[in-house]
């Protein structure tokens with residue numbers, strides 16, 4: 001068997017492949033779905049008379065805020081329609097907490113502030129927190145959200161935990177959909193610890209469902225139920241709905257968080273790009289059309305996820321297991337031995353780039369060296385097939401310690 005794996009790997013390597021599976025990007029056929037945005041006609045004024053070409057409307061035009069409010073299921077008064085990137089809103093919120101703080105307790109004045117980071121998670125979240133000097137405490141995801149027992153333990157062992165950052169639907173990269181119960185318990189546990197602890201929900205994959213994705217209550221309604229709206233921020237964006245970096249970002253925030261965002265944004269942006277907001281409003285018109293548009297995305301993505309799973313199934317189960325997401329952009333392979341770094345290196349040597357091992361953990365350190373993020377959406381099927389075959393051979397070479 002070892003010879004077969006070795007010869008598969010070598011023959012793929014000889015093909016001189018150059019395939020990049022490192023980032024979760026839409027493919028060009030997905031981008032084509034929004035091409036009408038490039039030439040859409042728009043009015044110069046909103047219904048309320050605001051001139052979209054000029055400064056003004058710092059929280060976005062009403063028409064765009066309404067779309068965001070419908071998606072996030074939050075009141076329009078609590079919803080901001082911003083510019084191209086939800087990460088920017090996240091960073092602005094973190095920075096505002098750092099400089100001003102909820103309830104006038106800025107994090108910069110707190111000794112060694114800490115954040116709960118469900119893992120595996122999104123490397124850019126870890127980067128932002130690290131840049132602000134916030135210590136990151138990992139809590140594992142267990143399929144339907146965070147491991148509540150570990151969350152309790154971590155909170156009881158640490159002082160000055162100021163927040164938690166979650167991707168509550170189709171989490172990057174595990175695919176977890178947090179159950180309502182998990183979110184409500186998380187609110188309860190964290191609020192008991194501190195009434196100032198902030199909940200940042202990066203709902204980047206809110207509407208990125210494959211068929212049969214489970215329902216989930218809106219985060220806003222759960223925050224309302226748990227009475228934690230003031231310290232909650234829920235974000236989403238059109239980055240993987242229309243154009244990466246050319247969409248809109250939205251957030252819903254309770255009054256205190258909204259105030260903080262307003263403060264920080266006033267120093268940074270006089271107003272968002274209302275021209276692009278109007279383009280998106282005219283393109284989509286309402287939530288139903290956005291959901292229909294996402295079904296078209298799913299039709300392109302689903303076969304790629306299926307192809308990936310079909311090849312991964314051929315890896316002997318003793319080598320590891322993989323996630324079966326119902327949406328989002330990633331499949332996670334977890335090796336049973338501590339070989340993730342080795343697998344990524346073997347893939348690279350055969351011309352296939354995978355997200356660096358450890359990248360999905362704070363400080364780039366996966367304590368078990370076992371989690372590998374696979375991003376199948378960007379490349380076309382033929383290349384994807386080759387890339388996952390390289391991956392499957394690499395896992396087996398590393399697991400069975402086969403010499404090359």
Ligand SMILES: Cc1ncc(COP(=O)(O)O)c(C=O)c1O
Nearest residue numbers: 085086087122167172204237239
């Ligand atoms: C969890 C998560 N948040 C945010 C982003 C980036 O979103 P945006 O382009 O709106 O900043 C991504 C993109 O991969 C993501 O996976």
